[in-house]
Amino acid sequence: ASATDASATDASATDASATDTPTTDSPKADPPKRDSLKTGSPKRVSAKADRPDADDPEEAPATVLVVDDNKAMRVFLSHLLRDRFRVETAESLQAARRELHRHRPDAILLDLELGDGDGYTLLDDLQAAGSPAPGPHEASLPRDASQEVDGGSRGAGGCRRIDARLADVSVLVVSGRSDSADRTKALALGAADYVAKPFHPPELLQRLSIRVDT
Numbered sequence: 378a379s380a381t382d383a384s385a386t387d388a389s390a391t392d393a394s395a396t397d398t399p400t401t402d403s404p405k406a407d408p409p410k411r412d413s414l415k416t417g418s419p420k421r422v423s424a425k426a427d428r429p430d431a432d433d434p435e436e437a438p439a440t441v442l443v444v445d446d447n448k449a450m451r452v453f454l455s456h457l458l459r460d461r462f463r464v465e466t467a468e469s470l471q472a473a474r475r476e477l478h479r480h481r482p483d484a485i486l487l488d489l490e491l492g493d494g495d496g497y498t499l500l501d502d503l504q505a506a507g508s509p510a511p512g513p514h515e516a517s518l519p520r521d522a523s524q525e526v527d528g529g530s531r532g533a534g535g536c537r538r539i540d541a542r543l544a545d546v547s548v549l550v551v552s553g554r555s556d557s558a559d560r561t562k563a564l565a566l567g568a569a570d571y572v573a574k575p576f577h578p579p580e581l582l583q584r585l586s587i588r589v590d591t
Contacts, residue, residue: 438463439483439589444473444499445551446492454486454551457578461586470494474502481542484589487568489552489559496550500566506544547588551576 441462443454451466458464465482467473470491476482489496547569552559555573563571569588572581 440465442467442476442482442485444485445488446490457582470498473499477543482546484547484549484585486549486551489550489554497562497566500548500563500568503543503546503548504567506541549585549588
């Protein structure tokens, strides 16, 4: 009987030891309260923050005037440039002169073959804008209505006078004429660059960006 009692006592001690010994498994953390999961609604980012502010002159996108008598080309260039520039278009020499009279672009993409003239004439106009002002004799000469031109005027000898602020506008000729003589003539008249059609759009965009950024 004593042995039996001792054995029962040892068994009870073993059970007590097993009960007191901590388990190796760590208790599971209570799931976070629903309120703690709230991080707040995401802030709405204004689309205006992703594009230059047209109201701020320092952040407004540069303006590019596309002069081409081909409507499909004007549309294509407008789509190509619109993500980076403000684009204006003109379908003729006279329309280009009117646009230049309204505002000063940062660059011009100019076709040489226009319905009412050619791009060389506009290059000559822009080059003349940087010429010295007419002398007293020329300035005193009367000017009749036949000397008036859309967006400007012609002085003595028919020499066109346009806003002097346009003299430093970068002009990139984009033309189907690939002859070296046309390229040389355009550059001699002040064109900053010459790109022959057909062209590689990314290359044209890069060439234009360089001229506008500088």
